[in-house]
Amino acid sequence: RYLANLLIQAYGRCGSLQKAKAVFHGIQNPNLFSYNMLLVAYAQNGDMQAASSLFYGMPCWDVVSWTAMVQGYADQGDLAHAKPLFDRARQRNIVLFTAMLAAYAQAGHLEEARALLKLMPEFNVVTWNAMLAGYAQAGLPEEAQALFSNGMAEWNLVSWNTMIQAYALLGQVDRSVLVFETMAVRDVVTWTSMLCAFNQSMDLISAKQVFDKMPERNVVSWNALVLAYAQSGQTDQASWLFHRLPSLDITSWNTMVAAYANVGHATEALESFYRMQLEGLEPDGTTLTHVLAACNHLGEPEQGRRCFALMGADGDGYHGLLPQKDHYLCMVTILARGGQLKDAAELLNYMPFEPQ
């Protein structure tokens, strides 16, 4: 059972939910660890349907189970489910509190995050980092600065890396550089954050310099450099680099599809889209957003229809993708610009979102 539990975790980490489930069902007497492992696997892969039905079928819950659920919903941006679950948990420890705090912070609900922080019986560096990241992503470097300098009692690499991002997001790259140079220890996230800080300010030269100096690179750093070329309009360079990446993930492909789409190279964008599937990668919602943008440039509504139809409206579509608001709106635009006004209007009516 001990080994089986670990196997569930391993399958969960690489997204093989079917296999994780099979291992779980092969255990004669699953214990709470087994349940939690599978629950975490579902939650972290965004399958909250499965997570929820497992959760309610479990013999008992502990604080880990609650945390998994709260975090799973939070990752989907579903605070409406996360918060009530958090409220219902009897046992709350710092991890559960921090998960809820991070959920608020990531969603930009800083008031709620601050209020929760006040309720917390204890804090640690992860708690403060979660708050710090909230300020950073909301574009509030002053608040982040205040918390970083006066509000926390403990700092780690994550805190410092977050500050680089906080300044970068408001275009204060000089300050990011200052933070970077102050740091005694840096990891690959530090370096990549600095690269992206220069991307923010459209400084390709500095971005490339950072990349060349990095002591260690991973697929994220490579992707960031591809983006650097793409957003400075050097699509050919981006493509050249893309073909030399040591490893490609879905973001690499999405970045490249977007690179083509953004400069109106619709055919190349669609080609990349097909090639990524030939390579065995599953497109996600972001891929389809870029693909539809490319179709919009193409000015051929039929192509747009085909791509849009890949995402089944009833959830049974391609790779289980469901069209989101941006997909609908883009498709409406494609139809409208193609003169198919009736269908555009119909889609507007049909889509499960409020039109704006």
Next chain:
RNA sequence: GUCUAACUAUUCUAAU
């Protein structure tokens, strides 16, 4: 019973 949970980097995505 040594196995499970929280924080930081890359996609910016319709019309304009």
